[in-house]
Amino acid sequence: MLFELCLLLTRHAIMQMSDRPASAVEEALVCPACRGRLEVGEELRCASCDARYRYVVAADGRRIPCFVGQRSSRGEEPVMHTHWALATSPDRGTLLSRVRRLIGAGYLPRRREWERKRQELLSIRGEGTRVLEVGAGGRRLTPRTVTTDIFPFANTDFVADAVSLPVSDGSFDCVWLECLLEHCPEPQRVVTEGWRVTASGGAVFVHVPWMLFYHDFPGDYWRFSLDAIRTLFPPEAVVEMGVVYGPACAIVSLIAECWARSFTHKDNLWPYGVLRSLGLLLLLPWKYLDAILVRTPAGQRLASTLYAIARKPPVPGDQR
Secondary structure, eight states, rough: OOOHHHHHHHHHHHTOOOOOOOOHHHHBOOOTTTTOEOOOOSSSSEETTTEOEEEOOOSSSSSEESSOOOOOTOOOOOOOOOHHHHHSOOOOOOHHHHHHHHTTTTOOOTTTHHHHHHHHTEEEEEETTOOEEEOOOOOOTTTTTTEEEEETTTOOOOOOOHHHHSSSSTTEEEEEEEEEGGGSSSEEEEHHHHHHTTTEEEEEEEEEEESOOOOSSSOOOOOOOHHHHEEEEEOTTTEEEEEEEEEHHHHHHHHHHHHHHHOOSOOOOIIIIIIHHHHHHHHHHGGGHHHHHHSSTOOOOOOOOOEEEEEEETTTTOOO
16 A cells, blocks of 8 residues: 555656646647637637637646636636635645545555556557546646646646537547546536547547445536446447446445535535545455455446446548
8 A cells, every 4th residue: 555655656746747838738729619720829819700718827827728717897817616625625646635545436456457458548549649638637647648627727738618628620549538427417518529539549538436425526417327328429439348446445435425424414624524534444444345346246236436448440541
């Protein structure tokens, strides 16, 4: 456990050494309304429909394009409303964040197999793989990953709505939708948009909950079975599906949540946050049962979360 924690911290430190230049991101953007070319200046202006988009300041101090929110009557920058749990969440690179992930949903049976799948997707075209993570929440999967979110977190390259991405068709080799779809009122539109911006021969990665408690960050609308996941993609997609967190993780998470909610209905640090963390810590050893349970029939039927990798068939003659 200690070795894993040190490894995660080392990876984060290496990734932080490389920042994507703002100009590289701006060159990949198009107008979300008409897919027209954007002219860069004090604001972004569409050369086709004359739509204008502002810049906002991200949590790490960078000035990034914003494609959501409305201007005020005074022309001020859009006001971004963030759920308290997101606004106060520690940076993913801190020791506190790593510990929270380790005692919470951070444990994963068959981690080596899972990491292999992730790394294959993130390097599907080799070193030049173009990756877009939608709803990144402040992290960057690889130094080259382009990130977007509805909130201007640190490490966010542009703020946009997942149902209307300001990028052209087939711009990325891999589109990453992790722990996102349950928070979207229209998950089908989000997946369709991700599929649109994925290049031929590329893939869309989805990670969704099945047996999981309500978590409104900022809203919580859906749960997905394997049958439901398949309907999100077009018929031509080659879809691989499986379990991420199994039945033991589901049970532990639900017990810890029930224990904490027995004393409060509010998402305050005390007593909810402290009691839930204590419950997860005490029940942590039971999660290791998933090393066995994920291989049984209960693995898929009672899984906490599921994944899908949808591959886009290559177009004949495409040399990418």
